[in-house]
Amino acid sequence: MVAAEKLACTVRGMRDLVGEDARVFDHILARMQEMACRYGYEHIEMPVLENTAIFARTLGEETDVVSKEMFSFEDRSGNALSLRPEGTASAVRALLCNKLTQTLPQRWFYYGQMFRYDRPQKGRYRQFFQFGVEYIGAKAPLSDVELIAMAHGILRGLGLSSVTLRLNSIGDKKSRQAYREKLLAYFARYRNDLSPDSQRRLEENTLRILDSKEESDQKIAEGAPSILDSLNTESRKFFDDVCQGLEQLQIPYEQDRLLVRGLDYYDHTTFEFTCPLGDGGSSIAVAGGGRYNGLVKQMGGPETPAVGLAFGIDRIMLACDRGQLKSAPIVTVLFVGEAERLNALALAEDLRSRCPFAIILPVDGDLTKRLRHSAKLGAACALILGEAECAAGQVKCKFLKPAPGSPEGSEETITAADASGFLIDKLADAISK
Ligand code: AMP
Numbered sequence: 470m471v472a473a474e475k476l477a478c479t480v481r482g483m484r485d486l487v488g489e490d491a492r493v494f495d496h497i498l499a500r501m502q503e504m505a506c507r508y509g510y511e512h513i514e515m516p517v518l519e520n521t522a523i524f525a526r527t528l529g530e531e532t533d534v535v536s537k538e539m540f541s542f543e544d545r546s547g548n549a550l551s552l553r554p555e556g557t558a559s560a561v562r563a564l565l566c567n568k569l570t571q572t573l574p575q576r577w578f579y580y581g582q583m584f585r586y587d588r589p590q591k592g593r594y595r596q597f598f599q600f601g602v603e604y605i606g607a608k609a610p611l612s613d614v615e616l617i618a619m620a621h622g623i624l625r626g627l628g629l630s631s632v633t634l635r636l637n638s639i640g641d642k643k644s645r646q647a648y649r650e651k652l653l654a655y656f657a658r659y660r661n662d663l664s665p666d667s668q669r670r671l672e673e674n675t676l677r678i679l680d681s682k683e684e685s686d687q688k689i690a691e692g693a694p695s696i697l698d699s700l701n702t703e704s705r706k707f708f709d710d711v712c713q714g715l716e717q718l719q720i721p722y723e724q725d726r727l728l729v730r731g732l733d734y735y736d737h738t739t740f741e742f743t744c745p746l747g748d749g750g751s752s753i754a755v756a757g758g759g760r761y762n763g764l765v766k767q768m769g770g771p772e773t774p775a776v777g778l779a780f781g782i783d784r785i786m787l788a789c790d791r792g793q794l795k796s797a798p799i800v801t802v803l804f805v806g807e808a809e810r811l812n813a814l815a816l817a818e819d820l821r822s823r824c825p826f827a828i829i830l831p832v833d834g835d836l837t838k839r840l841r842h843s844a845k846l847g848a849a850c851a852l853i854l855g856e857a858e859c860a861a862g863q864v865k866c867k868f869l870k871p872a873p874g875s876p877e878g879s880e881e882t883i884t885a886a887d888a889s890g891f892l893i894d895k896l897a898d899a900i901s902k
Contacts, residue, residue, distance in 0.1 A: 482595025573606025
């Protein structure tokens with residue numbers, strides 16, 4: 470028997486988006502889609518469930534995501550499946566499944582729910598929404614710059630204040646090997662002070678310690694040698710070119726030598742956009758990504774350079790300036806008596822095809838009630854059709870919010886056939902850009 474209270478609540482760490490939250494969510498998603506299209510990215514839709522191996526083998530068995538956070542289970546046929554914790558490994562799987570390794574580059578964007586069994590708190594959920602972008606087959610550092618520039622533009626456009634771009638390079642494999650030796654020697658000196666997880670990772674996955682969430686590890690990591698000193702000439706040049714491109718576009722960044730990112734498949738560029746949560750609290754990452762030149766080969770394809778990033782939409786919802794996000798103006802159409810009901814129906818339908826507004830036709834209650842309902846909906850104006858207006862082919866427009874030349878509460882009678890042009894003129898300022 471399921472306890473009754475379980476029927477009226479969501480699974481821990483998962484939530485509904487209702488009302489304003491859902492509107493803000495839609496707005497953010499629409500902006501991201503529009504911007505990604507402008508940079509030449511195309512939509513790819515991928516399943517939420519994948520074979521567990523897709524993640525276990527690519528993100529790294531030792532990562533928190535794989536070792537502690539996946540929602541994994543066996544299906545009825547005994548297949549090991551997982552709800553996706555991120556999108557990049559799935560995108561590379563899709564590249565291989567759809568035999569697209571010879572049709573490069575591929576520029577893809579995707580969006581959808583990701584699942585991680587982490588400890589829920591503000592901005593951290595077990596089901597969260599990402600908008601991801603993958604540029605597969607992109608070799609030159611300019612592709613990293615373009616991707617970061619797009620993310621920067623999107624976050625600024627959404628009114629996120631004080632966003633910081635943190636940038637690092639973890640170099641190529643050779644540079645990382647050289648760095649690992651130095652890092653191992655350093656951390657070995659503090660072996661007993663490291664957290665149990667980091668002690669375990671010391672030999673196997675030394676770099677990951679830089680990424681630890683444990684305060685004791687973070688203190689020790691502050692004194693660790695910098696990877697930038699271990700980059701070989703090629704990796705150094707790659708990083709310098711990325712920095713130069715960002716400087717050309719006047720995109721400010723901070724070098725963060727501790728930024729190695731949690732997953733195994735990155736090399737060269739790693740970056741993260743962070744932002745304070747607005748309540749004086751600490752900063753959180755609202756987007757992150759990097760280059761993953763080795764991943765396609767690791768999953769069985771040919772050597773293929775690639776770079777990508779993912780935005781955390783739930784966190785952007787917390788950090789964005791909601792006042793700056795305009796949704797489409799609302800106009801209601803009201804009939805006075807039953808006789809005007811069909812004229813109102815036709816007018817509403819006609820306006821929907823001509824105006825970029827939400828046109829709502831309240832049908833229940835008397836006129837006063839429907840006017841009150843219009844105000845409650847936040848309508849900019851109500852178009853009222855009475856007997857006299859219908860007979861003259863006219864309609865009365867009552868402004869429920871001020872518009873240019875029309876104070877709140879004022880009324881104007883207009884020709885019904887011109888209603889769409891009139892509304893577009895009056896409400897132009899309210900149309901979201
Ligand atoms: P990652 O795939 O870990 O690089 O994450 C990319 C972005 O997804 C992060 O910068 C966050 O904004 C967001 N994100 C990651 N994990 C969570 C979570 N548990 N809840 C909400 N957002 C998340």
